[in-house]
Amino acid sequence: MESFWHGEINEYIQWHDTDGNIINASDGGIIFAEGKYHWYGQALRPFPDLPGADGGQKTDVGVVMYESEDLLNWKYEGVILATNNDPDSPLFGPMRFERPKIIYNDKTKQYVLWCHYVKYPGNHAWEDGTADAGVAVCDTVNGKYKWVHHLRPINNECVRDSTVYKDFDGSAYFIYDKHVCPGGDRCLYVVKLTDDYLSCTDTYVRIEAAVEREAPAIVYRDGFYYIVTSGLTGWATNQAKAFRTRHLLDQWEDIGDPCIDDETHTTFNTQSTYAFPIEGKHEEYIVMFERHNISNFVECSYVWLIPEFNDDRTISFRYSKEWKI
Numbered sequence: 001m002e003s004f005w006h007g008e009i010n011e012y013i014q015w016h017d018t019d020g021n022i023i024n025a026s027d028g029g030i031i032f033a034e035g036k037y038h039w040y041g042q043a044l045r046p047f048p049d050l051p052g053a054d055g056g057q058k059t060d061v062g063v064v065m066y067e068s069e070d071l072l073n074w075k076y077e078g079v080i081l082a083t084n085n086d087p088d089s090p091l092f093g094p095m096r097f098e099r100p101k102i103i104y105n106d107k108t109k110q111y112v113l114w115c116h117y118v119k120y121p122g123n124h125a126w127e128d129g130t131a132d133a134g135v136a137v138c139d140t141v142n143g144k145y146k147w148v149h150h151l152r153p154i155n156n157e158c159v160r161d162s163t164v165y166k167d168f169d170g171s172a173y174f175i176y177d178k179h180v181c182p183g184g185d186r187c188l189y190v191v192k193l194t195d196d197y198l199s200c201t202d203t204y205v206r207i208e209a210a211v212e213r214e215a216p217a218i219v220y221r222d223g224f225y226y227i228v229t230s231g232l233t234g235w236a237t238n239q240a241k242a243f244r245t246r247h248l249l250d251q252w253e254d255i256g257d258p259c260i261d262d263e264t265h266t267t268f269n270t271q272s273t274y275a276f277p278i279e280g281k282h283e284e285y286i287v288m289f290e291r292h293n294i295s296n297f298v299e300c301s302y303v304w305l306i307p308e309f310n311d312d313r314t315i316s317f318r319y320s321k322e323w324k325i
């Protein structure tokens, strides 16, 4: 690739790896480690024709990774967290490792992956293992991740969309859409992880302002944490909303839709995915969004935007059809 090319907001532009294959990293993230950027996500393309897959939301491959030095040329590194063929395994496919996110633990020297875990056959539901947090670890960023467990952080209640965030002091947080099963209250929660990042502590906050929000992506700038979210309309796009706080475990304030000139009120026809810092810059980020193509998931596309931080301590995004760093 020569630039980040998004096209018009109703276009689905394909990005390719250095072998010419479609980059297959659905709703994942990017971590800078061992001298390179590593982009990972759930392998949903090309979509296996799975029974009941409803547009290919499940994987029978796992989570895959790509590496790059310039964020434009991505070399496929392979499957880092694989599904398997053992019906007794929690990783028996097809299943979902939705919205996988990786952080590095400086104490244990391990990379820790959290995701929204949905066991075989990968249908969102209420029972144990169908709406959980999943955890896997690895000693190297791009090695084979080992499954640790799946869990429900609070009151055995369901886990939907999620992310993880590592703070400056080395503490880390699981942020997720907690759903009281079946069919009850939904709200974003921030839960402090244990020191090894493998489990949740019982320290958490309910983001009172973030009722019925999902797809959380977090950035920090000059004293404030900002979280960008979507509403709950499944794969269909909707209006983004951002929240801010000075402390992750305090209350967060609703600061409205961060998208400027988004006439369709659809987050520029995307859903938020993740935010990662640009290496060598101070508190500058790329925020990753994804344009899900519901009628043909092979053509989901990536939209990466630079957040603008305003004097009134709000965050905004402007759409651009194409840009370069």
Ligand code: GAL
Pocket (backbone or CB within 6 Å): 027, 057, 098, 099, 161, 214, 215, 232, 233, 234, 235, 271
């Ligand atoms: C979306 C959510 C995705 C996925 C999808 C349906 O609302 O953000 O992560 O769960 O629904 O499978």
